[in-house]
Amino acid sequence: KAGVTQTPRYLIKTRGQQVTLSCSPISGHRSVSWYQQTPGQGLQFLFEYFSETQRNKGNFPGRFSGRQFSNSRSEMNVSTLELGDSALYLCASSQDPPNYGYTFGSGTRLTVV
Amino acid sequence: QKEVEQDPGPLSVPEGAIVSLNCTYSNSAFQYFMWYRQYSRKGPELLMYTYSSGNKEDGRFTAQVDKSSKYISLFIRDSQPSDSATYLCAMTYTDKLIFGTGTRLQVFP
Numbered sequence: 001k002a003g004v005t006q007t008p009r010y011l012i013k014t015r016g017q018q019v020t021l022s023c024s025p026i027s028g029h030r031s032v033s034w035y036q037q038t039p040g041q042g043l044q045f046l047f048e049y050f051s052e053t054q055r056n057k058g059n060f061p062g063r064f065s066g067r068q069f070s071n072s073r074s075e076m077n078v079s080t081l082e083l084g085d086s087a088l089y090l091c092a093s094s095q096d097p098p099n100y101g102y103t104f105g106s107g108t109r110l111t112v113v
Numbered sequence: 114q115k116e117v118e119q120d121p122g123p124l125s126v127p128e129g130a131i132v133s134l135n136c137t138y139s140n141s142a143f144q145y146f147m148w149y150r151q152y153s154r155k156g157p158e159l160l161m162y163t164y165s166s167g168n169k170e171d172g173r174f175t176a177q178v179d180k181s182s183k184y185i186s187l188f189i190r191d192s193q194p195s196d197s198a199t200y201l202c203a204m205t206y207t208d209k210l211i212f213g214t215g216t217r218l219q220v221f222p
Contacts, residue, residue, distance in 0.1 A: 004156075033210065042214035043157075043201065056209050090156050092210070101147050102210055104156030 002027065004093050004105035012111045018079040021108045025072050025093030031055075032074040033102065034066060037088040046089075049074055050096060081112045116140050119202055119213030128222050132189040136202035136213045139183065143204040143211075146178050148187045151199045151215070160200075161187070192220045 005024040013019050025032050033056075034046040045058040049068035066076040072093075078085055088109050092102035119136045126132055134148075145164055149157035161176040163169045169176045177186040185202055197220050202213040 035210075035212075043212040045209055045211070048209065056207065058209075092156075101145075101159040101162045103159065104149075106154075106156045 004091055004103050006089075006091050006105035006108050008108060009106065010109045010111075012113060013081050015081055015083060015112055017081050018077060019081060019110060020075055020077045021089055021091075021110075023074045023076075023091030023093075023105060025074070025091075026103055029093035029095055029103070030072050031094045031096045032068055032072065033092045033094070034074070034076050035090040035092065036060070037090055037107070038086075043090070046076065078110075083112050086110060086112045114139060117202060117204060117211050117213045120216055121214055123217040123219060125219045125221065126192055128192060128194060128220055130192050130220070132192050132196070132218060132220075134187040134189075134200050134202070134216050134218070136185050137183055138185070138204055140204075140206070140211075141180075141183065142206045145205045146176070146185050147203040147205070147210075148174075148176055149201040149203055149212075151201060153198075157201055189218075192218075194220050194222055196220050 007022045031050045033048040035043045037043045048056040052068045063079045068074045088107045090107045092104045094102045117138045147162040148160045150160050151157040166178050166180045173190045175188040199215040199217045201215045
């Protein structure tokens with residue numbers, strides 16, 4: 001059974017640019033969540049999508065957005081990148097309700113220079 | 114105040130030791146309690162989850178939840194060098210997963 005796949009694994013972008021990250025959930029999982037992980041703040045919830053609808057949103061600025069497609073694959077976009085956006089971005093998928101926990105991908109390491 | 118507090122460590126123990134990892138939380142609405150393990154350059158991996166107060170055992174791992182004290186623990190028996198990782202507690206309600214900051218554990222031979 002394939003796990004959660006995130007692409008790309010590593011990314012280097014310049015301040016002011018925008019970036020799109022991709023996540024393919026486990027087959028049959030319809031919920032996809034995104035998290036930002038930094039050494040100082042730990043894992044912080046960005047947003048969650050279910051059946052192509054954003055169901056929950058964390059406390060991040062509007063520069064962070066996402067979407068989910070009909071096959072449950074999800075993308076997140078960050079516009080006007082700032083140095084502080086450098087982080088590991090993790091995607092997690094789950095059944096609904098997520099009684100059995102969330103399965104994470106290996107993440108995309110974004111570096112903004 | 115953060116909803117979930119976790120001692121960041123690091124914790125360094127000899128092989129074979131019993132390890133105790135702990136988290137406290139403030140929101141009584143949390144329903145599910147989980148422990149994740151994260152190796153360097155990897156995503157978190159679910160170790161255990163539990164719903165009710167009490168103990169749940171899985172091999173060398175025991176998860177303990179005390180809802181009255183808003184306190185959860187993970188015990189690792191006979192710790193191995195391969196257990197060296199960051200351990201994150203997590204709790205969920207309304208489909209949002211809230212993590213502790215993680216405790217870095219090193220088990221030396």
